[in-house]
Amino acid sequence: MHRDDELEGGRIRRLAKAIQNEYELLTGDRLNLFVDNENIEWGNEWRGVIDSALLQTAFFVPLITPLYLRSEQCRREFVEFVGRASSANARELVLPIIYAETPAVTDPDTQDEVARIVQQIQWEDWRKLRLAEESSPEYRSAVNKVANRLVAIAAEVAERPVEPLIDEAGDDSPGSLDQMAIAEHNIFRWAEIMADLGKDLPDLANIARDHLAKLKESDRRGGGMRGRLVVMNEFANALSGISERVLENGLAFSRSAIEADPGIQAIIRMIHGEAESDEEREQVEQFYRQIEEVSETGTAAVVSLRDLIQNIDNVQSLARVVKTPMRQLRKGLTGVIDGVTVLNGWSRLIDEVRGAAS
Structure with missing residues (x-):
């Protein structure tokens, strides 16, 4: 702005x-x-x-x-x-x-x-x-x-x-503890996406490092622009599968997290009041811990993602052939950051709810 x-x-x-x-x-x-x-x-x-x-x-x-x-x-x-x-x-x-x-x-x-x-x-x-x-x-x-x-x-x-949006449901609709169980399915999926990303990031770093070394070697041998284009073509081919996967996972993560955001905020605010037995309170705490674990994993990943996005912006200008995979990576990684923003908000809200209840 x-x-x-x-x-x-x-x-x-x-x-x-x-x-x-x-x-x-x-x-x-x-x-x-x-x-x-x-x-x-x-x-x-x-x-x-x-x-x-x-x-x-x-x-x-x-x-x-x-x-x-x-x-x-x-x-x-x-x-x-x-x-x-x-x-x-x-x-x-x-x-x-x-x-x-x-x-x-x-x-x-x-x-x-x-x-x-x-x-x-x-x-x-x-x-x-x-x-x-x-x-x-x-x-x-x-x-x-x-x-x-x-x-x-x-x-x-x-x-x-x-009012929280969950209150708009009719009398026959699931209560917040039931909604919590439904939300856990999404949280499990987000944890899987973060795990997949955890595998992809080192691969991306290795691919970038290897081809940067090839680029320098080509320049050292006097390969000129033609040599650089050969390396950039290899780089684009090496990225094609992983960039598509990052794009798909990142977009799925951000969309599902943002769509779930209002409802899960409402659930977090309400489940403390609905949990009456020790067993139900433990279920609530387990739900909270699931959110916090994914949020922490995502927050740690975002540090690397920011550097990667900056590098993507720099590499895109080198050759037209890498623009498509680079664009896919940027969109996917931006989606992950958007989703982590949402999860971090839930984690902070959990802290607020716990503090209010103590």
Whole structure:
């Protein structure tokens, strides 16, 4: 977001301010509007901001661009806010603005989970308006439209009880302990994916190291560009199977975790109250430990994933032949990071629930 604003000469921040001013003009109330993570420490403070926003009917307005979708920090912000808003039955508080042409958002078959969520929300289109004069009637009318929409959403959400989504089920639906058993199936699958990734990462590192050595040897022998292309072709072939596997696992992990997020948040908040016997309390603790173990495994893997994604971005520029496997790897690894963000949120929520119960 910061880089986008720099590229736009500050127009993005001025847009946020214009929406805030218009909202205050229409309602007399100050609008709490978070357009990015400026001045917000990541961790407990940011999660506190999210919770306060939900209680005060503040809004999260991500301005979507290709750079936004490539930013791990922005994606984490988006996934956390959407998950908590959904679990509080207030997903409308997320209002994306498509600020620049972003193919992943307009692609009906997108493999990007954040882009897929944006597609499900009634977003505002700013792709042409960003080229308009900020003082023009066209631009000011569009700002007024967004502000009026926020006014309507705030009124609607204010009348709705803030309840976990699991409470919306009928009397005959499974209780939270039953839902916990269903969720354990997904947790087992995520643990398998993390185990597979644990095997793939060393293989990826070995493949990259071996072919980097071949590249240097080719240069030493004076192989020139032709020699480099031969090595890059070998590199692409060596990556093809593993990149497809990482893509499939990463996308499956992120999608299932994000889709399960509101329900599992609700389950975590409720199962302490439903567990009456020692056996049931032990079941709850076992469920918690399963989440924490996968979260810890994923967190450890993310350190390596960040370095790998950086290397992928560097390697993609070397030769066209490696772009497809490199792109697959980046998408898959980004999906894993998105999924780990969700699991880390559950682990922190478990700590909160335990602390409240003690």
